Amino acid sequence: MELSLLRQGVTTMLSGNCGSGPLFADSAAMHPHPWINLHYLAGNCVLRHASGQTDRYAPATPRQRQAMRDLLGESMRLGAMGLSLGLEYEPGATFEEISGLARVVAEFGGFISVHTRFDDDRCVEGIREVIELSRVYGVRVEISHLASMTAFHTDECLEAIDAATGEGLRVTFDSYPYDAFCTNVGSAVFDDGFASRWRGKGPECLEAASGRFRGQWLNWDTFAEMRREEPDGQIIAHIMEQDEVERCVAHPDCMIGSDSYYQGEGAHPRLSGTFPRALRILRRHGYGWNDALKKVTAMPADALQIDAGRIYAGASADIAVFDPDSFTDRATYKEPFMPPMGMKLVIVNGNAVLDNGEISGVPSGELRR
Numbered sequence: 001m002e003l004s005l006l007r008q009g010v011t012t013m014l015s016g017n018c019g020s021g022p023l024f025a026d027s028a029a030m031h032p033h034p035w036i037n038l039h040y041l042a043g044n045c046v047l048r049h050a051s052g053q054t055d056r057y058a059p060a061t062p063r064q065r066q067a068m069r070d071l072l073g074e075s076m077r078l079g080a081m082g083l084s085l086g087l088e089y090e091p092g093a094t095f096e097e098i099s100g101l102a103r104v105v106a107e108f109g110g111f112i113s114v115h116t117r118f119d120d121d122r123c124v125e126g127i128r129e130v131i132e133l134s135r136v137y138g139v140r141v142e143i144s145h146l147a148s149m150t151a152f153h154t155d156e157c158l159e160a161i162d163a164a165t166g167e168g169l170r171v172t173f174d175s176y177p178y179d180a181f182c183t184n185v186g187s188a189v190f191d192d193g194f195a196s197r198w199r200g201k202g203p204e205c206l207e208a209a210s211g212r213f214r215g216q217w218l219n220w221d222t223f224a225e226m227r228r229e230e231p232d233g234q235i236i237a238h239i240m241e242q243d244e245v246e247r248c249v250a251h252p253d254c255m256i257g258s259d260s261y262y263q264g265e266g267a268h269p270r271l272s273g274t275f276p277r278a279l280r281i282l283r284r285h286g287y288g289w290n291d292a293l294k295k296v297t298a299m300p301a302d303a304l305q306i307d308a309g310r311i312y313a314g315a316s317a318d319i320a321v322f323d324p325d326s327f328t329d330r331a332t333y334k335e336p337f338m339p340p341m342g343m344k345l346v347i348v349n350g351n352a353v354l355d356n357g358e359i360s361g362v363p364s365g366e367l368r369r
């Protein structure tokens, strides 16, 4: 995964989003020699399971909530940058439960990234919930992959965020530039009744990205079989509308984030194409190069409060050099690992790790604490 990002010019990755972040001690062991710089978030889904709550629809007990807060504090002490919430994945995580976690994050001066609770007609309600979290605890809240959660209601959600930032709340957001999302078939996203959520878009809008049905559009029978036999298998859900996604990406406050992950052989093209594709869309929407590049460099670096994203004497030597005329994504739903064209040179911590489009150096990233 790191190499797919590196080939797009990515030099720093924030991992552990959407509630999935491991306990920090585990993440340190997983990445002895990363290619790019890594920051980690602790994930509430992992914290819930570690505290003994394995029913995603059940609220954690007071004892489990205490265990989650203790584990989060431990990860923050070891170097996690904050907390990620996967509220759609663990509907049992009540506002009370996440409030206790937000207090811990606030104590450490971290931030919270959120995969919001609803991706259907209730999405504005989901956005308001996390705005409230920022209001009450004073923490920065990052709404993850906004456009993928707000199909048919993106403008309304952007207005709610604009109103919150207008009030001075620290609410930020990111998006990826594709009109399909991707997640595990066994997750709560596809629990009973899912087909009524997206204006009647059912299994015929779902494409298997891994396993036995890889590359096939599903029907009720193959969907049920995949869910039963390969619950960790990935589904690409062709739900959103491209115009709406582009309006989100082109919003002046929207940062670009890939939301990429992959298990085994399956992936969504966002893994290999997000950044060149987003830049191309921004240029088409009238952005000059500097303003477009800010959304993948200085804006996220400032949000994370890390020394990155700008070139000046003494800055971290994390630099990507590309040909603006040819820098283009080539990854597709059929070939999600195709690297982009036009990336010439990538320097991580002063070492050239990609030269003329080819990986040329040794892993030069660091796990950041």
Ligand SMILES: [Zn+2]
Pocket (backbone or CB within 6 Å): 017, 018, 115, 144, 145, 259
């Ligand atoms: Zn997510």
